[in-house]
Amino acid sequence: MIPNTPIRPDRIAADIDALAAITEPGRPWTRRAFTPMFLEGRQWLEKAMQNAGAVTRIDAAGNLIGTIPGTRPELGTIMLGSHSDTVPDGGRFDGIAGVVAALEVARAMRDRGMVLEHTLEVVDFLAEEVSIFGVSCIGSRGMTGTRPAEWLDRTSDGLTLETGITQVGGDPRLSARRDDIKAFLELHIEQGPVLQNDKLDIGVVTAIAGITRIEVIVEGRADHAGTTPMGSRKDALTTAAWIALGVEELARALASGDAHFAATVGEFEMTPNAANVVPARVRMLIDARAEQREDMDRFIDELDRGAAAIAEKTGVTVSVPRIVSDNPPTPCNADLLEVLDAACETAGASHRRMASGAGHDTAWMARITRAAMIFVPCVDGRSHAPDEFAATDDIALGAAVLLDAVLALDSKLQGNT
Incomplete structure (x- = not known):
């Protein structure tokens, strides 16, 4: 356990190992959206969210969401998460680390008896990676009302995207756009060597290129x-x-x-x-x-x-x-950047501000709410490869930063629209 925080690295490691085991035989780590392996991973995540005290659902866009109601739900929602799908032969941590860190924040709050005034949601976005339909960020585009209507007719082996969303539990005929989310935060591995080279714990992401x-x-x-x-x-x-x-x-x-x-x-x-x-x-x-x-x-x-x-x-x-x-580039919310900087200090994490050269669901969430993200180091900057690796303690420290940021936002966002 990291000092002065209820975040538990052992639970994070166990979660990542459990999801890593759900992969196509002989192809670590392959769990592409809309495949049986992806659905099996979703079932595992749904149970884990429920065990953390969340009520789970699949929204119309096919996103898996775990909800922990706040004491004043009229204040809106603070959302954390990322994606659980992978590229072919991709990596154990890209996206997965962000979902697991969000899940650990929810568990840590439960362990300490912490209840927010805002509602807290943990999300696993559908198909952040380029999918079998040739398009990406399907779930976050759906949640933000930016998924092109013509995408539903895209096909792969006779399956349309419309049918694919239905098969994962969504309803593409309905709008999934949200107006209640007051802030969104995403943890992700850096997918580059800057943090490792600079011997820093956290990258506070200023913009998504x-x-x-x-x-x-x-x-x-x-x-x-x-x-x-x-x-x-x-x-x-x-x-x-x-x-x-x-x-x-x-x-x-x-x-x-x-x-x-x-x-x-x-x-x-x-x-x-x-x-x-x-x-x-x-x-x-x-x-x-x-x-x-x-x-x-x-x-x-x-x-x-x-x-x-x-x-x-x-x-x-x-x-x-x-x-x-x-x-175009997507700047992260300036107020959230300040909250994340302060949370790094509270958690004792060395940090720097930096841009993301890769695309993320955060870029689409910024269309409808305050959005920002943090990076944790990955070994030699490797990603989208079987040897992608991030240390459990680094992910846990990132989760501790998220927890401190969520607690700060629960107070800071009150009265803000």
Whole structure:
């Protein structure tokens, strides 16, 4: 037990081990949304929530929610949680740590006889990871009224998303949007090495980076690889390589400032893709992430100019970079950041403020309520991999910070809308 807190690391470790055991055979740790393993994990979580004193339900969006009524429920709800689904062969802690930490906060309060004036809810959001339907954050988008209606028609192996939500206990015909949540907090593993490298306990997340995906098409000319002189070629791959290096150089320059920025050429398709043919066409998909929108705007502008300059130099046609998707950054609530900083001090946790380069359910919850999150360290920053690992004591300290923050918010939020 951490000194001066009812948070129990042994319970956290047991919970994570129990969920880790619910995985596809031979594929640790795989429990994707809408699969039998996911439903088995949900059954375990539902029982655990009930054992913590919560009344459980599945909302219309397919989220599992455990509710502990407050003494003054008219004040609204303080919500904690994350997600229990994983990527394929993903990790034991991504999302799971946040659900278990929220559950432990509820148990710790029960152990000490603490009852909030606000209602407390623990949530397991449906399908935060990219699902079998090719879309993510399905539950949090549903709870915030931002899930596109056309998504319900998306299919996977003959199953529609509408049917999938129904099968997990939701009702996609009904609205799940909430207006009673006064604050939402999420604990998550960092999925990066900053906290470990800086030897810090907690990252207080200032913003969730916006994600923009940009497609670039390079059109060259197929020729015989052995007979076409080097000076006569229109090699799409060579031009694409120059662009990829330019993306790397520009991203490094933008990342050298105080705000988070990253860009990756994550998809790369070449045709005809034959050893004896000069490449004729390349499709590139760039994933760019920015804490500040002005950095993304600068990246897009300089990518446009840079690609055009490279095309002029090589004599190969380069399309105007096309924005495939564009989600703006989401700042976390300033008042909650102050509460979390203070909670770190109360819990004796060393901490720093930092941005998240990954997307989270918190970004969608911020559409309807005050929302913020904290990071705990993970070994070598590894995530979405079988060897992803976070120490139990680090998660427990994060849970202690959440508990202190919840107690502070129960008083601070009274009278606020």
